[in-house]
Amino acid sequence: xxxxxxxxxxxxxxxxxxxxxxxxxxxxxxxxxxxxxxxxxxxxxxxxxxxxxxxxxxxxxxxxxxxxxxxxxxxxxxxxxxxxxxxxxxxxxxxxxxxxxxxxxxxxxxxxxxxxxxxxxxxxxxxxxxxxxxxxxxxxxxxxxxxxxxxxxxxxxxxxxxxxxxxxxxxxxxxxxxxxxxxxxxxxxxxxxxxxxxxxxxxxxxxxxxxxxxxxxxxxxxxxxxxxxxxxx
Amino acid sequence: xxxxxxxxxxxxxxxxxxxxxxxxxxxxxxxxxxxxxxxxxxxxxxxxxxxxxxxxxxxxxxxxxxxxxxxxxxxxxxxxxxxxxxxxxxxxxxxxxxxxxxxxxxxxxxxxxxxxxxxxxxxxxxxxxxxxxxxxxxxxxxxxxxxxxxxxxxxxxxxxxxxxxxxxxxxxxxxxxxxxxxxxxxxxxxxxxxxxxxxxxxxxxxxxxxxxxxxxxxxxxxxxxxxxxxxxx
Numbered sequence: 001x002x003x004x005x006x007x008x009x010x011x012x013x014x015x016x017x018x019x020x021x022x023x024x025x026x027x028x029x030x031x032x033x034x035x036x037x038x039x040x041x042x043x044x045x046x047x048x049x050x051x052x053x054x055x056x057x058x059x060x061x062x063x064x065x066x067x068x069x070x071x072x073x074x075x076x077x078x079x080x081x082x083x084x085x086x087x088x089x090x091x092x093x094x095x096x097x098x099x100x101x102x103x104x105x106x107x108x109x110x111x112x113x114x115x116x117x118x119x120x121x122x123x124x125x126x127x128x129x130x131x132x133x134x135x136x137x138x139x140x141x142x143x144x145x146x147x148x149x150x151x152x153x154x155x156x157x158x159x160x161x162x163x164x165x166x167x168x169x170x171x172x173x174x175x176x177x178x179x180x181x182x183x184x185x186x187x188x189x190x191x192x193x194x195x196x197x198x199x200x201x202x203x204x205x206x207x208x209x210x211x212x213x214x215x216x217x218x219x220x221x222x223x224x225x226x227x228x229x230x231x232x233x
Numbered sequence: 234x235x236x237x238x239x240x241x242x243x244x245x246x247x248x249x250x251x252x253x254x255x256x257x258x259x260x261x262x263x264x265x266x267x268x269x270x271x272x273x274x275x276x277x278x279x280x281x282x283x284x285x286x287x288x289x290x291x292x293x294x295x296x297x298x299x300x301x302x303x304x305x306x307x308x309x310x311x312x313x314x315x316x317x318x319x320x321x322x323x324x325x326x327x328x329x330x331x332x333x334x335x336x337x338x339x340x341x342x343x344x345x346x347x348x349x350x351x352x353x354x355x356x357x358x359x360x361x362x363x364x365x366x367x368x369x370x371x372x373x374x375x376x377x378x379x380x381x382x383x384x385x386x387x388x389x390x391x392x393x394x395x396x397x398x399x400x401x402x403x404x405x406x407x408x409x410x411x412x413x414x415x416x417x418x419x420x421x422x423x424x425x426x427x428x429x430x431x432x433x434x435x436x437x438x439x440x441x442x443x444x445x446x447x448x449x450x451x452x453x454x455x456x457x458x459x460x461x462x463x464x465x466x
Contacts, residue, residue, distance in 0.1 A: 063304065063305075065300075065301040065304060065305075066299055066300075066301055067298075067299075067300070068298040068299055069347070071296065071298060072296075072298075072344070072347050072348050072351055073351055074347075074350065074351035096389045096393075100389055101347075102346075102347040102348075102350035102351055102388065102389065103343050103344065103346050103347025103350060103387075103388065104347070105387065106343045106346065106347075106383070106384070106387050106388075107340065107343040107344060107347065110336050110339045110340040110343045111305070111336065111340060113335075113336050113339065114302070114305050114307075114334075114335040114336025114337070114339075114340065115305050115335075117307065117335040117336060118305055118306055118307035118335050137386065137387055137388055137389055137391070137392040138387040138388070140386065140387075142386055143383065143386040143387040146379075146382055146383040146386050146387070147383050147387065149379055149382075149383070150339070150376065150379040150380050150382070150383045151339070153370065153373065153375055153376040153379050154336075154338065154339050154370055154371040154373075154376040154379070154380065155335065155336065155339075155370055155371070156329045156333055156335065156370055158370070159370040160329075
């Protein structure tokens, strides 16, 4: 760690987007404090990948917290509701899918906020984006703005003149643009994990997350370096 | 459970305030879904008391979730920072005390929101109050209003025309008024726990929470039925 370096808290899921965000934050000279969650997700492998990425990118700190979102339920990511496969990319824009986890980003951001307050960090980064956002209400710009306002009323730091700032540097980028940016910043996408429904280490290639990711690599003229269960080309 | 009864989610800490809120919600005819947290608090006994209260009040459901707020730290309630004793009640209004847990109410409410969404409940109740609020920023009316706005942007239900409503029925009441209301509603305060720094089952009588509670009972002309470590009269 470099003394006097500005601290940032980064939500790191182990996926393509948040790994790119971490590379962006690092390139801006912040001291990186990464936060991941074991929240009862089926794709628990993403937490292991987050740890690998945090180590590779030499972050100042990586904290993994537990949450019981599987006890609350209500999502295909935390219960035995089936993860949809082979949906058309246009179809994803129509309605909020069953992979939506009620309150997840709100709960994640609340913890990031708490940790930022303890660290005396003002900047919180997350990898949501509004272009390929797959219909999730907690990935929209107006939600983000509203969370920031709430955070600055409900915390000691925020309410005493040291406001928090939420940053979503991928918000207006397509998956293709995110991948191109990450490649320029040296992200090793082979260690990231995006799939909602993996078989061990293998991504399914058919869930919304895989399809958006694969399309992004295709549009960028690149081959996705992760291993898939079947043929995805 | 009565078919067709309106569901409510209630944050139940096992303390005097939230137990009174539960009695209020029950008296209004809601189906009561209570939520408590093992968040790494020293006063873990409050969770046991919450379970007793939930059973006594015959709630529809009581869910206890884990949180790692002690890993995040930053509070006298979750770390070895000493809980202040013998503070003057006026002193409590001066600044945010070390018993403030960064982000706690935001994190609690986020989980209540997630559960309400899964239950298809619209009403969330919590026991904060602005009179004896002990200086916490996450107990203020403007915070509450802001959380509600954020919640209705960041959830499926809220963003599709089924908004959530936060209720803080104790917001404008003094501790004395809360106790008087609870007594009328039949709350058994002997099973509640408010102390920040208990010795086993015994309340310390000297932390902010005990002092506010004791003053409330004194002003109501009643004896607090819980057991204290020393002489508190």
